[in-house]
Amino acid sequence: MQTPIDRTRLESLAHQETERFISANPTSRQLAQAARPHLLSGVPMHWMTDWGTPFPLFVDHARGVHFTDVDGHRYLDFCLGDTGAMFGHSPGPVAALVRELAERGYTTMLPTGNAARVGALLAERFGLPVWQFTTTATDANRSVLRWARALSGRSRILVFDGCYHGTVDDTFVRLTDREARHRPGLVGQVHDLTLHTRVVPFNDLSAVEAALADRTVACxxxxxxxxxxxxxxxxxxxxxxxxxLTRETETYLVLDETHTISAGYHGWSGALGVVPDFLTLGKPVAGGLPAAVYGMSREVAKAAEAYLATKETGHSGMGTTLSANMFTVAAIRANLEQVMTRDAYWHMTATAAYLAERLEALFARLALPWCVTQIGARCEFQYCPVRPRTGVEAEAAMDDTLEGALHLYLLNRGILITPFHNMTLCCPETTHAHVDTLVDTLAEALEGLI
Ligand code: PMP
Structure with a gap:
């Protein structure tokens, strides 16, 4: 898609912003150098070098909608840990609880009363009666795939092209030239994932129907x-x-609400009135501490309990030692009861609606053929005039160079948005004034590029 963006100006903007970042962040630079010999690629997670900055920005502390880097710059955070901090950094009730529990133990391999309460809270909120805990959303999805296969006796799963469900091997399959292929970039992938994973385009019901027709797909x-x-x-x-279609073919439906929990109090599925067989949710569920949950229908739970009663002894292949530890389970409780409230959602959604409105007005004023999409507390803008309907269309609308330069421009002026696409989240502390700061700064960058 041809946009009025001047590519020569874009190149010089990217250069200028890189220089500005380097001179404004001497302490981050020093830390990056100090980390280089002892951390792979100089970072604790190798993908932290993918942000588009010449070296990583090192963070000192974060609270509410702000974080401060090691050079003392304060940022307005619209990335919010890619939803891990969707309800703000160190949300008050979770922070208070962490202080209170700091000396009462973290992990014992035994349940606490909070676990029972959290099960009930999740059941009330999401309409699925039975729950389990994991440490990451990845692991919740992995566990659910195991259950679906075990209980159905079917080996295959079906995913949509362009999906992401964490680092779950089975889901790293893309449609390339109409064929299922491994997602590019995978490291050390030795198994042929396409043997047990089918992939079809999103929004293509007849493709789903065809993929489920032989009833070999577990979920x-x-x-x-x-x-x-x-x-x-x-x-x-x-x-x-x-x-x-999943009901017709007795295939389980798993809805991963890890990101779409931004949609509202009951998640996207709750708002839509669709009840899946399994629901997974990680990231923000414990206020940013590592924890995730998955829910299942009563029917699935009964089948799972019957399965466990007769299964041969030995490891189930699910469950990690620190999952459901007393500390994070308490945090989930505080978070569900006091942070992820209807009031919080009301404020976040209204703020995101204002952001969507302002972005649309900006793109219209600058005649940029770009679309804006809001899911509750979350807004995304994409470099295409019409919202994409498939993963392929969405990917075609990406522009890494433009995105990198805009993100760096914003970062250099104290605003962080999510890397790898244009996602912005509004937390309970995000105000209209914060949104104005983001949109006005973006406008300034774009005006210089047209
Ligand atoms: N599901 C979805 C929809 C996600 O976006 C992600 C992470 N971005 C995950 C699962 C995995 O979360 P985690 O990396 O915390 O395991």
Whole structure:
């Protein structure tokens, strides 16, 4: 898509912003040098070098909608840990609890009363009665795939092209030239994932129907909207259609609400009235501490308990030692009861609606053929005039050079948005004035590029 962005100016903007970043962040630079010999690629997670800055920005502390780097710059955070801090950094009730529990133990391999309470809270909120805990959303998804396969006796799963469900091997399959292939970039992948994973385009119900027809698929796993390849909303009736097809073919439906929990108090599925067989949720569920949960229907739970009662002894292949530890389970409780409240959602969604409105007005004023999509507390802008309907369309709308330069421009002026696409989140502390700062700064950058 041809946009009025001047590529020569873009190149010089990227250069200028890189220089500005280097001179403004001497302490980050020193830390990057100090970390280089003892951390792989100089960072604790290798992908932390993918941000588009010449060296990583090192953080000192974060609270609410702000964080401060080691050079003392204070940032307005619209990335919010890629949803891990969707309800703000160190949300008050979770922070208070952490202080209170600091000397009362962290992990024992035994349940606490809070676990029972959290199960009930999750059941009330998401309409699935039975729950389990893991440490990451990745692991929640991995566990659910195991259960779906074990209980159905079927080996395959179905994913949508462009999906992301964490580092779950089975889901790293893309449609390339209409064929299922490994997602590019995988490291050390020795198993042929396409043997047990089918992949079809999002929003294509007849493809789903065809993929499920032989009844060898254990489950369909999807986000209600694809949120990791830019953004792809479901057509009206698509998720309901997938639900109907999975019921018809006795295939489990897994909804991964880790990101779409931004949609509202009951998640996307709750708002839509679609009840999956499994629901997974990680990242913000413990206020940013490492914890995740997965829920299941009563029918699935009964089958799982019967399975456990007769299964041969030995490791189930699910469960890690620190999962459901007393500390993070308490944090989930405080977070569900006091942070992820209806009031918080109301404020976050209203603020994000204001952000979406302002972005749309900006792109219209500058005649930029770009679209804006809001899912509750979350907004995404994409470099295409019409919202993409598939992963392929969403990917085609990406522009890494433009994105990198804009993100760096914002960062150099104290604003962080999510890397790898244009995702912005509004937390309970985000105000209209914060949104104005973001949009006005973005406007300044874009005006210089047209
Ligand atoms: N599901 C979805 C939809 C995600 O976006 C992610 C992470 N971005 C995950 C699962 C995995 O979360 P984690 O990396 O915390 O395991």
């Amino acid at each position: 369909v796993i999807t986000e209600p909207a694809l949120t990791n390849i830019g953004m792809v909303l479901p057509d009206p009736g698509f998720i309901e259609g997938v639900r109907a």
